Amino acid sequence: MKFGVMIPSGHNGMTPASIRDFAVEAERIGLESVWHSDSLLRPTAQPIDFGGGMSITTPEQSARQYAPLETLSYLAAATSRIRLGTAVLAALFQNPASLARRLATVDQLSGGRLIAGLGQAWVPQEFEAAGIPPTRRGAGFAEHVEAMRAAWGPDPVRFDGRFYQIPEAQIGPKPVRPNGPDVLIGAASPAGLQRAGAWGLGLLPVMFGWDALQAQLATYRDAATGAGHGELPVVLMVNGVVAEQPVDGAAPLTGSVEQVAEQLPQAAELGVDHIVWNMLGAEPDAQLAALRSGLSAWSTS
Numbered sequence: 001m002k003f004g005v006m007i008p009s010g011h012n013g014m015t016p017a018s019i020r021d022f023a024v025e026a027e028r029i030g031l032e033s034v035w036h037s038d039s040l041l042r043p044t045a046q047p048i049d050f051g052g053g054m055s056i057t058t059p060e061q062s063a064r065q066y067a068p069l070e071t072l073s074y075l076a077a078a079t080s081r082i083r084l085g086t087a088v089l090a091a092l093f094q095n096p097a098s099l100a101r102r103l104a105t106v107d108q109l110s111g112g113r114l115i116a117g118l119g120q121a122w123v124p125q126e127f128e129a130a131g132i133p134p135t136r137r138g139a140g141f142a143e144h145v146e147a148m149r150a151a152w153g154p155d156p157v158r159f160d161g162r163f164y165q166i167p168e169a170q171i172g173p174k175p176v177r178p179n180g181p182d183v184l185i186g187a188a189s190p191a192g193l194q195r196a197g198a199w200g201l202g203l204l205p206v207m208f209g210w211d212a213l214q215a216q217l218a219t220y221r222d223a224a225t226g227a228g229h230g231e232l233p234v235v236l237m238v239n240g241v242v243a244e245q246p247v248d249g250a251a252p253l254t255g256s257v258e259q260v261a262e263q264l265p266q267a268a269e270l271g272v273d274h275i276v277w278n279m280l281g282a283e284p285d286a287q288l289a290a291l292r293s294g295l296s297a298w299s300t301s
């Protein structure tokens with residue numbers, strides 16, 4: 001099992017130096033990956049209608065967190081082994097040719113350590129600020145990913161789509177590997193899960209519960225199998241804290257190191273081999289201390 005952590009760049013008091021130190025220490029203790037989220041803005045009107053009768057209050061840290069690709073480029077120079085991921089990048093807010101080039105640049109600067117987690121975004125105010133209609137989601141996102149992967153292919157590149165066009169051109173740099181960096185799709189809806197599986201790309205689901213995760217993975221893998229793809233990577237995002245002490249009523253894969261250890265076999269049975277914690281609210285040093293203890297305990301469990 002591999003383990004990673006979200007970089008708390010929006011935490012109060014974080015500076016470029018402390019962000020660098022966080023990633024360097026994460027690498028030193030043996031974590032597989034560090035990740036950065038993406039947020040164009042944080043609306044002052046909270047909570048935000050998520051649809052389906054749900055509303056969500058976006059994290060206060062998202063108002064001041066750093067931009068993901070610039071931050072990961074900075075961390076690529078400070079580290080040598082740890083994987084660098086986006087969870088998830090709001091792809092629709094950038095032109096696919098431009099985003100493909102930026103992702104390939106980070107991949108080159110890191111020696112092929114990039115994991116590109118991509119999503120559609122959902123906050124209406126972000127779409128308004130970006131000048132992109134929310135209706136671009138779905139088919140537009142599918143075409144965006146297709147155009148971006150075309151840009152990673154051999155020159156000359158050309159793409160003719162409904163939403164995006166790339167005239168015949170040379171686009172570089174290319175990613176380290178000919179087929180591009182590892183790409184994961186952040187999806188939860190049946191349509192999104194089916195798209196990710198049909199494309200043969202990895203999945204970056206958020207843990208909301210064991211039953212929900214099992215159903216999501218079944219939908220995703222059925223689509224992948226139907227499209228002729230074999231085993232695909234699944235990186236599970238857990239929004240919660242790993243702590244030193246037990247937590248009553250802890251959500252799945254959160255709580256003490258021992259509580260998490262008891263549930264790791266269940267994650268493995270579902271085919272999850274990489275778990276990333278987003279520990280909003282926890283002090284950065286405490287996050288790494290808990291994960292350091294976890295790595296020691298989980299390696300023998």
